[in-house]
Amino acid sequence: MTEIEHYTWADKIVDYLRNRNVKKHVVHGMWTPSGYFHIGNARPEIMTPGLAYKAIRDAGLPVEFNFFVDDFDDLDKVPANLNTKDFEEYLGKPLYEVPSPVDGYKSWADFFTSEIREVMHIYDLKPEWYSSYENYQRGVYDEAIVTVLNNWKKARDIIVRITKSQKPENWIPIMPICENCGRSATTVATEWDGQHLRYACIQKRDYATGCNYEGEMKPEKGNSKLPWKIHWPATWHTFSVTFEIGGKDHFSSGGSVETGKVLQKEIFGTEPPVMIGTEFIQIDNKKISGSLGNVISLKQWLGFAEPELLRFLYVSYQPNTVINIDVKSQKFFLLTDRYDEAERCYYGDQSISEKRTEQLKRQYVLSQVSEPPKEAPVQLSYSIAAMIAQMLPNKSVDAIASLLQSMGTIKKKELTEYDMNRLSSRLALAKHWICGYAPDDMKIHLNKEAPASAMTLNDNEKAAVSAIIKDVEKKITEAELQSRIYDVAREHGVEPKRFFQILYQLLISKDSGPRLGPFMLALGKDHIKKILSF
Ligand SMILES: [Zn+2]
Structure with a gap:
């Protein structure tokens, strides 16, 4: 790094990790598939770890990235859009064992994780994928389970002390899976003799x-799970994790982060x-x-925006700040424009302050x-x-590219x-x-001819409209036309805002719309003439 340190929060994390004496760093994301995965829970569970993973790798440190599906967790609630009755008998059972609400999936967990599995690589998120249920079954947690049971009194006391919760003196912090009904949330461990529970x-x-x-x-091999x-x-x-992320609620005093660290x-x-x-x-x-x-899922996001934009959104805000994503207003362009600006900086086409x-x-x-x-x-x-896609829905990309080049919107010569x-x-x-x-004011319905209101314009206003037609007929760029609209208004004694x-x-029967310079040029002089000559 140069003298300007910590360009992003992800690079700052690298500095924290650099001093740790480990052979390899392990970045960890984890999610309980109790319902739909969306761009909100993607932030702590997969995007933030994925961005940190890339920063650590860029810094030359050995690193792996794991994603854990906590499918040994119980079904404790049925999402609003599903019929609760269909799943009543499965409440309290592991999500791995609950049937899928939709045909074609092995289980509830399989269905609710299918979309992340399908699209995560498009976001360049390629973690090692783990099922907690399968890990417990395979005995991956056995050593931890036996350690906890052999020290259950100490573990109980730590939990009571830090969370300030009430637990019976003889509470053993383990959840046996009932051999009769298959539930774990309903069981109480009563005795541990060193081998049997x-x-x-x-x-x-x-x-x-x-x-x-x-x-x-x-208690081993998936017969019990840890709370x-x-x-x-x-x-x-168990996985030697060196970097972990959680929603801020876990970080409250006496919360699971504080307890977990001590345990x-x-x-x-x-x-x-x-x-x-x-x-x-x-x-x-x-x-x-x-x-x-x-709710917007990672897959739905890809329907209207590039994957880079979501990564950019998450890397450009500190993880501990609330992010508001404007999707249904023009404010959405603030994100896209900011990304374009970052791209120009990267290619040296723009520079702001050095930092x-x-x-x-x-x-x-x-x-x-x-x-x-x-x-670039x-x-x-x-x-x-958004404007062109509406105005010229049937034009080829080649034709649109040439038009945008002639308007000066696209400055690059050879594409x-x-x-x-x-x-x-x-x-x-x-x-x-x-x-x-998009909001309604972004939707363009072009007039085929001047609306009746055109007849109420005064002579100055009419003359200004005629003058602007002449400009459109010339070889002119969008930026030139944009400033000509102001000039023409003033030359004819019309307030620019009014013009x-x-x-x-006249064009779309609204008081505002897309930027007029590019809009009028994209419409083409013939169309403009047809509407504005009245
Ligand atoms: Zn039972």
Whole structure:
């Protein structure tokens, strides 16, 4: 690194990890597949670890990236859009064993993780994939389980001390899987003799009730599981995790991070990972929620935006800040424009202050899902793409590229195959955004001829409209036309603001719309003449 240190939070993490004496760093993401995975829970569970993984790898440290599906967790709630009755008998059972709500999947967990498995590589997220259920069955947690049981009193005391919770003196922190009903949330371990665990299935939870079975078993090989507060540090210990992320709620005083760190040190005798907490994500100023209908999955994101944009969003905000993603308003362009700016900085086509430029360059690099091209690729701002996709839906990308070059919107002279694919992709994404997300004021319905309101214009205003037609007929760039609109207005004694309004009304019967310079040129002089000559 140069003298400007810590361009991004991910690079700062590398500095924390650098001093740790380990052969290899292990970055860890973990998710319970109880419902849909969306861009909100993607932040702590896979995007933040994925970005940190890349930064660690870039720094030349050996590193691996794991993603754990906590499918040994119980089904404790049925998502709002599914029929609760169909799944009642499975409440309290591991998600791995609950049937899929949709045909064609092995289980509930298989269904709810299928989309992440399908698209994560598109975001350049390629972790080692683990099922907690299978890990327990294979005995991966056996050593941790026996260690906890052999020290159960100490583990119990740590949990009580740090979480300030009430637990009976004889509470053994383990969850035996009832051999009769298959539930673990309803069992209580009553005795550990060093090899066998006695238990009774007698607990009542709000989603499941014990079957009253009493039994004795060996706790290994998936016969029991560790409660969350120990399962987490047991995972850090078992997989030698060096960096872990969690939602900020885990970081409260007495929460699972604080408890987990002490348990790992005092029960397992190993060093806890470096940890950071992440804040939540809002979409259009609202919490992400199934009932509000504003959930956007990683796959849905790819329908209207490039994967790099989501990586960029997460790398450009500190993990501990709330991010609001505007999807259903023009504010969405702020993100796309910021990314384009970072790209220009990376290729040396723009520079701001030295520190800001270096920061944006680094954010750009971490956002990439593949090696960026050697030369600066073509840029088409998302707002122009959204406009063009509506106005010229049937034009080929070649024709659109030539038009945008002639308008001066695209400054690059020779477009490569990469550039053409990029234009084509952005136009398709913007089209999808217009159909599925854009606010009404972004939707353009072109007038075929001047509306009746044109007749109410005064002579000056009419003369200004005629003058602008002449400009459109000339060879002119979008930037020149944009400034000519102001000049023509002033030359005819019309307020520029009023003149813009007149033109929008004539063209699309609205008071505002896309930037007029590029819009009018893209419409073409024949069309302009037809509407504006009245
Ligand atoms: Zn039972």
